[in-house]
Amino acid sequence: MAETASAAGAADGRRGFFVRLFWALAGAIGALVGVPVVGAFLSPALRPREKAQWVAVGPVASFGPEPRLGHHVHPSQEGWVNVTAEMQVWVVERPGGRFVIFDNHCTHLGCPYHWDAAARRFICPCHNGQFDINGTVVGGPPPRPLDYYETKTEGGVLYMGAFHRGGT
């Protein structure tokens, strides 16, 4: 009786060992394949953000207190492609010669918005998001004020720099 129990125990021990061994091997194989696969898949999210650079938007004189579209060539590295797309931003001159540059994507879901001079508002056509000339939300679904860029003027040229989320 005792002999049988000990035999069963030995069998359990041996079986238990193989069960553990099986799962250890399966785990090792899974990790060896999984880590590189998941790592490559997640890599876009793990990569550090591009550092902002100063980009010329245009001569200071071409902007005024009324919002105007500023064009700039934004050189960026997108994966394996050097993109030099012409991008657009909204430029507003504030009293005292300071400038505000708004990113031209609505803070709701990123649609490009436009300035409605009659209504004195930026209006997004997608879901009726509305902002006043300071970028403050005055209607619709946007959760935060317009995103903006750092600005500086040098030699009569307006430059845009680091991106900031609206309201920060």
Add this chain to the structure above:
Amino acid sequence: MGSRVQGWLRERLGGPLFGGFLNRTVPEETGLPHTLGSATLFLLVVQVVTGIVLAMDYSAAPEHAYDSVLFITNQVVLGGVLRGLHHWGASALVVVVGLHMLRVFLWGSYKPPREVTWMTGVLLVLLVMAFAFTGYLLPWTQRSYWATVVGTRIVGTVPVIGGWLLQLVRGEAEVGPVTLARFYAIHVLLLPALLVPLVILHLYLVYRHGIAPAPGAEATVRKTKRFYPDQLADDLAVSLLALLVLFGLTAIRGIPTEVRADPSSTTYVPRPEWYFLFFFQLLKYFQGPVWEPIGVVVLPLAVVLLLFFLPLLDQRPERRPRRRPYAIAAAGVAVVALAGLTYLGAVQQPPGTRTPPSGSSQALVERGHEVFVANKCLSCHVVKGEGTDFGPELTHVGSRYTADRLATLIRNPMSANPQASMPAFDKLSDADLQALVAYLLTLK
């Protein structure tokens, strides 16, 4: 001979080939409403088959994607038909899988013991939507580009990890070459790899539990009929009908011609494909920092979870629709809401759309670009570095000519220059000419 081969194979493979699946019986009342599931499967097969051949001529890079799709449509033998089937098949799939789901809900067929069949079905519906979303970007048109910008931004509004998720989905900060390659890989590799085992599991569960009898008839002695060939003939008839509809739509409606994606555009008004319009419209009603994430993230997630866990939440064995007033009412509300939101999303014009130059509307300019593409103007002219420089470059043509002058030049090129080699486009309708001129005037 045939039976000897069959016998040989049966010995090697074991059991009757597909016999269990084909030679089963189904409740006698199984009929037309039950063909929706097989029609869904059929449309999936059509998508896979047409997709494989489309992939042979498609290039997943922003520089080439749009042109490769044009190549498929215009140069590949029957390529237009192939693309038409894939294009309309996607829409048909969304409709049919929706009806299939509704049928199963109304019959209460998700109830024990078919809970897992329903749950795998919900996953398959989500996969179909993921196919639709990722496939939509591939032609790299203005519409598909901007729909993807907005669609991926939805992921970005998830609290805390939103920015991280957005980067993960897009592969880069902006929708660009990395996004396109990523979406293509997901569309043709990842999603099918998930689809196939799920479909097999779904079908196995349908086979294992059998077709649910008519609601209320569970306990009675059941009359049955054969699945093959009785029910399968109905299934095939409906599948054939679906296929004919796809051919019909391809022949009559064609494939919408669209403008090449332009990431720097500020005039384009993004709009999703019709099957995402309800969501697009819904987002208009969730405003402000509190409600916005609820509408964008919480509500869709809640609906999906509710659908998935429905059989576990509603375990009452009662299947007769009349005895399930709340469930039927909920389905009714959902259907009306979906249809209503889709309708509103389709008809509501965006307010204060910025008017493109020369007072022409966005729609007119887009129509003009279609005319431009349809008449192969790029075969002789260059616009922004694209086309052949046989004739004058048109990149800044809008700043050089007036509308009237452009119209005259198109209708009768020799009026300006007797040596002009451009053919007279005098067959253009007045409306098309006006649209074409409106488009050309935007080139400044």
